[in-house]
Amino acid sequence: MFYIYCPYCAEYREEEEFHPKGQAHIARPLDPMATSDDAWGDYLFFRDNPRGVHHELWVHAVGCRKFFNVTRDTRTYAILETYRIGEQPSVTADSVSTGSAASTATLTGVQA
Amino acid sequence: MSELQQRRVAAGAGLGLEIDRDRPLAFTFNGKAYQGYAGDTLASALLANGVDVVNRSFKYSRPRGVVAAGAEEPNAIVQLGASEATQTPNVRATQQALYEGLTARSTNGWPDAQRDMMSLIGKVGGPFMPVGFYYKTFKAPASMWLTYEKMIRKAAGLGRAPSEGDPDIYDHVHRHCDVLVIGSGPTGLFAALTAAKSGARVILCDEQERFGGSARDSDETLDGVPAPHWVAQIVERLAAMDNVTLLVRTTANGYFDHNFVTLHERRTEHLGDSAAMTGGRRQARSRLHRVRARHVVLATGAHERPLVYAGNDVPGNLLAGAVSSWIRRQAVRPGERLVLSTTNDTAYRAALDWQAAGGEVVAIADARANPEGAMVERARAAGMRIIAGSAVIEATTDRKGHRVNGARVAAVDIAGHRIDGSIETLVCDTVASSGGYSPVVHLAAHTGVRPVWRDDILGFVPGQTVAPVKGFHPVGAAAGVYSLGMAFDAIAEHLPAALAADGIALAPSAPPQLETLAQGEAVGLYHVPHDKPTMRAPKQFVDLQNDVTAAAIELATIEGFESIEHVKRYTAMGFGTDQGKLGNINGMAIAARCLGQTIPETGTTVFRPNYTPVNFGAIVGRHCGELFDPERYTAMHQWHVEQGAAFEDVGQWKRPWYYPRQKASGERETMHEAVARECRAVREQVGVLDASTLGKIDIQGPDAREFLGRIYTNGWEKLAVGKARYGLMCKDDGMVMDDGVTTCLADNHFLMTTTTGGAAAILEWLEIWHQTEWPELEVYFTSVTDHWATMTLTGPEARNLLSELTDIDLDREAFKFMEWREGTVAGVPARIYRISFTGELSFEINVQANYAMPVWEALFAHGDQYGLTPYGTETMHVLRAEKGFIIVGQDTDGSMTPEDLGMQWCVGYNKPYPWIGKRALTRSDTRREDRKQLVGLKPLDAEVVLEEGAQIVLDPKQAIPMRMVGHVTSSYYSPTLDHGFALAVVKGGHKRLGERVYLPMADGVTHVAEVVSSIFFDPKGQRQNL
């Protein structure tokens, strides 16, 4: 039962208010018609599914109805940060494994 | 009757701190009447009355009695309940407070636990039922397994479920706090007080009937007063603080992510069978507190470990600490002559208390070569015989196995796992044992944290927490700190700092003062050796509830089950309702020895919620019965109810399905009759449908039109203000996901309608594309589903009727098909859409929902002369199907493209923006010619209504498995066509028009149908343009 910081409501809310929406930062190909069948299949169906740090999209469905991003460890379920659409994560698999960044995250959603 | 309480120590000895001898309570067990006192548990009351055999064991049907005083009890599992509806299976007698009229039975044993017939099987068959025997037998013949299985099932199980519904209610409370303290022993109380003084929100819970934990019956002095008094003082102080919530009889059962903890508060289970009404109001029998805590203090103490020796399951074998608890709390001394077998000092208290309660201490077998320490000295001073370096290797019993009658004591070589020297048999009726303590780490483990073994305390403690578990503080015995003074110091030192780091400022609290006793070091003994090898010795039980013996564990390892998880699953160790609270560590230690490993190498199995079992009702709370799931109503709902409508569940909505009328004969119409009548009314006169449940989304903004063009498959560029258009929506895989009519209200303003079931999902769909992919588009979406009540007036007389009520010019030229107008209907401002889902002349009237009823009633007030008939979803389905209009979710299943549906006319191939779904339509699979395509089916026999879901074949003569080419998606009898007809999807169907297909049915009949156009009625669409 996660306690999730909504970067728009600027407070922690209970998991029941949110819906997970899969992997974050999956941009639709700009020119779909020029995208190969394989690449289109990848866009539709193929995901990172990492065991570890994952950037995912959530929506504060029963709340402000905004979509936002969550960086979460899929092994421990620790939420490392949350950040708005259009922003880039400050915590990544690389930053975690090299031990940098996490603490310097300045985005609104860093879990206290 | 109180003379029956033969094991109750007389008043005057200062024992029985918690019972009220002035409040006797009558209860029955296995049909026999007994008496106990207020303050008893069912277990202490049974012991007081000398009831030794409380149950029969699971596999061998051996007599079993109470062994423990708390949540760890494996044996005394009873069926509670005085009536059928209040039958409660598998209640731990040790955690059930006694109340007047309590009615309990053993869960196993026939005819009862005393004289059980199954025990014969246990005795005779026992040797042939080693662990895992069922995997090795009952295989032949295969057909017999179900029969064998029935027998096995009958013999298994504990209590039984009631056959009537639960008379009680349960509820939930959502709580948030700064500090949740689980366990109210001395450490929990001190931690709670420390935190509470800061003003922080504190919750303190304890599973027991009272606060205090081990301090309830401790003989220590805290801050200068006896421990039980100290408890009372602290509780009183806490109760006076408005930032503290005290929850007694409340078990923390699950510790979930990010410090979410479930607490189950038993509110009335100590009072009676069923929760009584208070002042005419229902009270919840129990309450689930769903707690989100910033910090969790785990002060759950430690469970004493019994020793594993032969015959250790016979009634009269008890946990040492439990013996003390009963004597001190309830003045119950459960026997006459005690032999204590221990590995540590603490257990000596049982012997001292036994003696103080007037019992005889025959001997103390201490596994340590040189027991020393304050408690040992006290025992010596009291004249007790201490046999050093020894242990009870076997408890002997009377012939029936109903009670211990002796203890065989021998010197034990722990390292060599053998006995040394001769065996002495002592006459006794009670063997109390203590093999040390296991910190209650269960909750910590729920979050995925593995316990860590500590050699110094011979137990597992909570492991280092991983990231998501922040603010987690094990303290006291739960943390493996068995010296209370050290535990207090640790709390005083670390808790303020931990909370301060989270902004909760604490004033330092002085740890309570106490006198510490010198303790001798304990030894680790888990499985007491016997003079015979384990496999040949009398049974030495590890898991009493599941009848798992040391031999079973050894056999499992012999058979190659080397992981402790395999051992668990092969032997069922720890699978019981007690989840191995007593036996697991011993079992792991035995497995470790058999495998030549250390205990930490062997590791623990995983502790999971619940800490103790919780009834389903308590977890369900009020989400049952009429509150199980919301029923959504339209503004006209009451009217439909009054008209006797039958309802259909569509999502959470209740929609009128059809309106059966009273026939002249006095009978109610069947659905078929009602629907035929409603259909004819629409086709011939006029009908009205409550269409309010359709999803409605208000879309405003300069880019609304562009947005629609990207989301829908068809074009919106040219839709003029005042006009409406049907649209299809696909996912990006090209499959149809929703449809509906969208109207251009003004240049920057559209109203989208969605399917009833799809409304919420479509709004979210629009938002996700807008927020994540096209934030630059200036457009906003707002749900107006509930705001508008919608009435579809349809049929040739629709215009005539409506014109009586509206100021809008309804002339066919002034207000064309697929247009909308604003005006009033029956004096109520309305928007009217000329759209049609029936194929008839239709006006969809929308008014603000608070004003729906006057309009609806006005329609009926004027409708008689036109034959106005209300119709439901079934008629709506027939009418739309006659027109070949699809229902997404019925005629589609997530695998149909617009082209499969024959709706190329609704696909804007040349739209500039690559709209959602477009790319997928050119993938190889979506281009296949033999895809399933939507067609009409006309059964050759006009009377036949094909079954929805019937499968279609081309060759009815082929053998099974048949090649199926599609199925019927919608099928009805058309009163208009006087013919059954259907919509279906058929492979390559669009090219099969005129062909015959076959539908072989379960009853052996094969229907024949012709593939036809999916439009059965008014193919040119003239009627809606009237």
Add this chain to the structure above:
Amino acid sequence: MTRVAYFDPHPAPTVPRQSPLHHMAEIAPTGDVAVTLREHAFRDHLNLRGEPGVLASAVESVTGLALPLEPQQVVFGDGTSLQWLSPDEWLLIVPGGEGFRLQRELRKALGDAHFSIVDVSGGQTLLSLEGEEAISVLMKSTVYDVDPRHFPVGKGVTSVFAKANAIIRRVDDTRWELVVRRSFADYCLRWLLDAGEEFGIAFQRAEHEVDAREAAPAGEAEMTT
């Protein structure tokens, strides 16, 4: 160019109306009632969407209420309230009959900017929950933390309410308001009555509400640009 179509949905006051809870029986405040529930139906509810920079001054000048910019903030005026729902969404509740005029004035004040105003008055209703156990009833109903330490007067949130959603806001020390959707109103009310049973709960229907339209003459139903 007609950018947006909107109209006054209210008929003349003589036309009867039905609140979403019209069918539920009242429960008189007998015995020791610790919670009182009232429906305040027939108010006008407007959903405002737009960037704060676009909306703020216009909203303030038209409604007299400062647009709350902090998340979870509600401001209350005389019979009116304005609540933050999301960074670009607010709920304006005004006495019944005033919504249309306000919408017209707001639209005028906002001019060509990009925003949206949607009348949702028929789609939701306002309930108040009052009394010493009001918090206890809420604690049984929502996962949101309603403790006064966390939920001061002037706060409002959208959260889970039993198996539906609700807007929950705190008007003063003992008074709370709930905004629930019309189609879920029956369920929410049943839930509340059930949750309040142990404390003693009374329910008053909407009839007791004063109708602003009776005070002011009804505006014509007017089509606007």
Add this chain to the structure above:
Amino acid sequence: MQRYSGFSLVKHALSHHENWQRHWRNPAPKKEYDVVIVGGGGHGLATAYYLAKEHGITNVAVIEKGWLGGGNTARNTTIVRSNYLWDEAAALYEHAMKLWEGLSQDLNYNVMFSQRGVLNLGHTLQDMRDIQRRVNANRLNGIDGEVVTPERIKEIEPALDVSARARYPILGASWQPRGGVARHDAVAWGFARGADALGVDLLQQTEVTGFKMLDGKVVGVHTNRGDIGAKTVGCVTAGNSGTLAKMAGFQLPLESHPLQALVSEPLKPILNTVTMSNHVHGYISQSDKGDLVIGAGIDGYLGYGQRGSFSIVEHTLQAIVEMFPVFSRVRMNRQWGGIVDTTPDACPIISRTPVRGLYFNCGWGTGGFKATPGSGNVFAWSLAHGQMHPIAAPFSIDRFRTGALIDEHGAAGVAH
């Protein structure tokens, strides 16, 4: 292999059970195997067993990072049925069903396959359309099953509330009498014992950490116990398949989610059959030990923690009490979670991969236990022949690129 029978039990009782043989050896890894199976769950073990038994390929290792059968095989609600909607899926699960029917005898190990029947309830008109569609398709595919009325449901499962009181009254059900449950651990152990007896090496506590490749072909695996050579590698690692695919340099259309289950305390027999409801979402049966085994829902987020949200448990029990109000006083004993590998079309992947010699069998998601013997059987055939078994062929990864999904989401109901 030591034969098990009632007679052998008697014989061993005389020697106090001191002489039973191991179920399987604990061998040291060889340098190289003809086939390496990664993942010692039910499917991996079945694959190894059938490789040895039906294809004579015995130089095989099963590499398991933990203990045999400790993944989803240890965690599932053990429902076995074959009444799937689409032809491809029906063929696969019915193939498995036929193997289940003789499995205890074939393995000389009682897997307690109990054909007590499976009910899939319908609560809405659309549920009933879907049920009819599926049952009709099953019948024409030669799979047993019928559509039953509420009255008949009550006869089959008397504890179920089929009255109109319910929020979503039961309108009917599909009934597959040949469906049922099996003892999940025994399935893994039976296949393991069978494979071991035929010479397969079962390497426990051995984790594959990477693949050895040569010219785009797999030639072995790296493990925490050193490198092991292999001519062919089959990965059967359920929730961890995505991680292994990444090691081999490609992605799979998989997401790993928490799926939970729970059990009540043991009760005297009260349920006769398996009852599943997609609409109110819960499914339940009673184990031979007496506990009610209840399937909870899947969490929407990725999770490798083998645990899920409490609210899923709450919703599941709400559904169970709605269907069986008499269980209100029955108590929940334990809950747990597994990591299920879900595909976009709720159908498995049994496929070649971009790496030659490397095959994957995964994506069984929430419902692969029932397929265990069938999956192992067709996968073994495919590994042995170097080409996909006809029943497995439609389940290739390619379908996610061509779009030829086999969509069991639509009409098949809950996937268990």
